[in-house]
Amino acid sequence: MKKILTMVLLLVLSVSQxxxxxxxxxxxxxxVESLRLAMLNADKAQLEQLASTNLSYGHSNAMVENKAEFVEAIVSGRSGFTTLAFQDQSIITDGDTAIVRHTFVADTNNSGIIGKVKIGVMLVFKNADGEWKLLARQAYKLPQ
Incomplete structure (x- = not known):
């Protein structure tokens, strides 16, 4: 009985691992949570630290920004958020690359224009010198 109990315990532990x-x-x-907070708080220093020099930041309307344009849009309030949540997130890592998918849900204030957004997003991070940097982001419209 002890052998069976031990084997079951080992099986449960290995599956949970x-x-x-x-x-x-x-x-x-x-x-990703640091990125969400930096976007919500329009934190220029944090946004610049988290983004790769070669950032390609794609919006659901097909507009693409580089690092400087992405940071400026957030900091200037052109792309502003009063709430921001990343829902249903999944993360896959493969060596020094990570792919993150989530649903991006926000109340926006884009240069004084109030709105709501709910879109799908895929982020690609690269580990550079021990720090994960946002290399690419692509947003897409969710099915209705």
């Missing part, structure tokens, strides 16, 4: 977040996934998740 396979669903646990890896250290990379946990670090990426923390980086």
């Amino acid at each position: 396979s669903f646990a977040a890896t250290p990379n996934q946990t670090t990426v998740e923390q980086t």
Whole structure:
């Protein structure tokens, strides 16, 4: 009986381990949360730190911004948020690359124009010198 109980316990532990977040996934998740807060608070220094020099930031309307344009749009209030949530998030890591998908839900204040947005987003992060940097973002319209 003890052998069976031990085997069942080992099986349960090994299955639960396979669903646990890896250290990379946990670090990426923390980086994504830092990005969300930096966007919500229009934190220029944090946005610049989190974004790769080669950032390609795609919007759901097909507009694409580089790092400087992305940061300026947020900091200037041209793309402003009063609430911002990343829902139903998934993270896949492969070495020094991470792919993050989530639903981007926000109340916006874009240069005084109030609105709401709910779109799908895919982010690509690269680990550069021990720090995860946002390399690419593509937003897309969700099915109605």
